[in-house]
Amino acid sequence: MKKLFLQLDLCIGCQAHSLACQRVRNQAVTLQSTCVEGVGNLPVLCRHCEDPACVAACPNDAMTRDEDNIVRRNPARCTGCRSCVLACPFGVLSQGMKLQVFPLGKCDLCSSRVAEGKQPACVATCPTGALRFEEVDEIYGKEGETVIGSHSVGYSTYIRRP
Amino acid sequence: MLVQKKSTCMLCSVGCEFIIETIDDEAVNLEYDKDNPVTGGVLCAKGNYMLELINHPLRLIEPQINGKVVDWNEAIRKTSDELLAHREKSDAGIILAGDASVEDAKTAELFAETCLGTGRLAIYFATGDDTVQKALTMASIPNRAAGLNDIGKSTCTIAVGNPFEVGPVIAGKVLKARYARRGNIFGVISNKENMTSRFATIHHYGNERKLLSQLLRVVADRSEGDELGLKKLIKELIPATENPDVVKLGEAFVKSPSSVLILETQDPVKAQLASAVVSVAGADKRLFCVNTYGNAKGICEAVKSTVSVNEIITAVDHGVIKTLIVLGTDIVKGIPGRNIEAVLEKLDFLAVGAPFGNETKQSANVIFPTALWLETEGIYNGKHLQPVIDPPGAALPYGDILRQLAEAMGKALPQVTPEPVEAPQQLNEETLRVILKESMETVPEPAVQSTVTQFADGSLTSNIQWLQLQERDAW
Known part of the structure; x- marks a missing residue:
């Protein structure tokens, strides 16, 4: 299973990921940036949790986790109640996500691009190679890299040199 | 049929390459050039907007005289007549954007010498003066x-x-x-x-x-x-x-x-x-x-006899220059700290050639739609770039517009082939x-001109959809 990871050592906060995401996903920004004081603007990534709080919170079954382990939002079912926004423990959905305006705005790991053999847009554009789309097992076993907060819900998305 | 064409980004001097996918000569998608040996296909925030630049809703496609759509010949005739009428009485100037090809910049230099007779050509690079x-x-x-x-x-x-x-x-x-x-x-x-x-x-x-x-x-x-x-x-x-x-x-x-x-x-x-x-x-x-500016270095090496944009604006302010041609750049928004709109009002005649609707266009007598570098052939920063698509509507490269103007004024400008670069x-x-x-001497440091939110000459800043989205608060 491949997931998105951010290598903190390499992120310069240029926000190219956000613009690429917007371009590929028809103007809906699903990858947001958050400002960490003294560090810069880091991407906030959906972890596609194993037991997602947003799916549990959704009263209309609009949020689902499919067999590819991707958490998706069904725009036809979404009423914009923002229960998922409140439920997300990582603040991924709340980062300026405008549900009513862009019901499509949920990261699905660019599944259509990946099916064509391409990388997700944010990974393909990242100027420093900080964003990576790799197998979870490979990332956790790599030498010289530490996954930060690996005991949290789902998988952590941040890696760093020790 | 889907055709993939490679091109180079000119929004800064790094020159990242990307692929534009076209169907029936219409740009439909931008793809990352994964196999590129230099960059590996990565693009920054500016590069990701290439497609929006091409298909921008504010692209100019028809020439205009005082706000009315006219055909090319009429716009050319009007401009050449005005330039000829003012030639004896006052000076004329020309300001060219820094994203022009080397050929276009050389043509502008020739045009300033032979047709305007003043040699007042300014190339616009981010700041009004010629420090860059x-x-x-x-x-x-x-x-x-x-x-x-x-x-x-x-x-x-x-x-x-x-x-x-x-x-x-x-x-x-x-x-x-x-x-x-x-x-x-x-x-x-x-x-x-x-x-x-x-x-x-x-x-x-x-x-x-x-x-x-x-x-x-x-x-x-x-x-x-x-x-x-x-x-x-x-x-x-x-x-x-x-x-x-x-x-x-x-x-x-x-x-x-x-x-x-x-x-x-x-x-x-x-x-x-x-x-x-x-x-x-x-x-x-x-x-x-x-x-x-992606092509700044190429232009600087090819074109020697220029003045700064600030000098031209000052000459307009003092009434020395009465006719002005501005190609590809938005000087009203692009030069901070000067009330350019008030200065431009002193002109007798202003012709603007621009790919996009901008603030300078508001005071223009004649407007020509121009092509972006992705739509013209030319030498950019040492690379010979081929067009990936045709320019929209009646838009033409800067060089072609100047050659047509020169012809209408009774002078023929040759097709320019750039000379080999002299060693500095x-x-x-x-x-x-x-x-x-x-x-x-301690001087104030010039500010960085290009950021994520500021495009080549600053003229597109207010028109980027992403920024509009940022401003629109749905909550």
Whole structure:
């Protein structure tokens, strides 16, 4: 299973990921940036949790986790109640996500691009190679890299040199 | 049928390549050029907007006279008549955008000489004055320009200013080199903490001119050869420095087998100092210049006789210039700190050629739609680029518009073939004396012109959909 990871050592906060995401996903920004004081603007990534709080919170079954382990939002079912926004423990959905305006705005790991053999847009554009789309097992076993907060819900998305 | 065409981004000088996918000559998608040997297909925030630039809703497609849509011949006739009528009474000027091809810039130079008879041609580069132009010509050292791959392999990199902000793709290479081996040096000299200095192993904040001249002294003390014969003078003019950071950086720069100095060029003095540092440090040291206009370097080398935009605006303000042609740039928004709109009202005639609707267009008598660099053939920064799509509607390249105007005025301009680039001047004792004197003066640092939110000439800033989304608060 491949997931998105951010290598903190390499992120310069240029926000190219956000613009690429917007371009590929028809103007809906699903990858947001958050400002960490003294560090810069880091991407906030959906972890596609194993037991997602947003799916549990959704009263209309609009949020689902499919067999590819991707958490998706069904725009036809979404009423914009923002229960998922409140439920997300990582603040991924709340980062300026405008549900009513862009019901499509949920990261699905660019599944259509990946099916064509391409990388997700944010990974393909990242100027420093900080964003990576790799197998979870490979990332956790790599030498010289530490996954930060690996005991949290789902998988952590941040890696760093020790 | 889906056709993939490669092109190069001209929104800064790094020159990242990308693929435009077209169907029936209409650009439908931008794809990352994964197999590119230099960048690996990555693009920064600006590059991601290439498709929106091509298919922008504000693209101009028809010529206009005083707000009314007309055909080409009428617009050309009107402009040439006005230029001829005013030629005896007053001066005329022409301002050209920095994203023009080398051929177009040469054509503009010819047009200014033969048709306007004044030679008043200004090339617009981010600031109103010609500092960027001077800096670019001064920062070139023959055979010492570094490529992106050189940065990726260097063991000692020194950055001056904030190159990560202007060209985030450079950051990828710099950080790759910095983390490749323990002990690799990445030094930053800047006037304040910025995006680049956060990643430095050694950084020093202060006046960049002063710090660069201190670095020059340290490098002159430590290096062996003296190919320019300037070391004696450097030691005489610059006092020895005690600054530990600069000493460490200078030593590492000389000792390291592959060193690159990255300079974000805005200031001619810094450009001269940086090229002096690289020349004095040794034959294997390289210089990488970052600037906000992709084709600025190519134009600066090809076109010699220019004035600055500020000089033209001042001449308009004093009533010397009464007719003006502005091609491709938005001078109303692009020059901060001057009320350009009021100045433009003093003109008798203003012709604007622009790819997009902009503020300058509001005061124009005649408007020509122009093509972007993705739609014209030409030499950009040493690369011969082919058009990926046809220009929309009646839009034409700057050079074609000027040739048509010249023909209507009874002069024929030839198709320009750019001449081989002359080798830039070597640094000599006299220029060194001047720049060192200037480097001791504390001047306000020019601000970085290109950010994520600011495109080439600033004219598109308010029209980017992403920014509009940011402003629209749905909550």
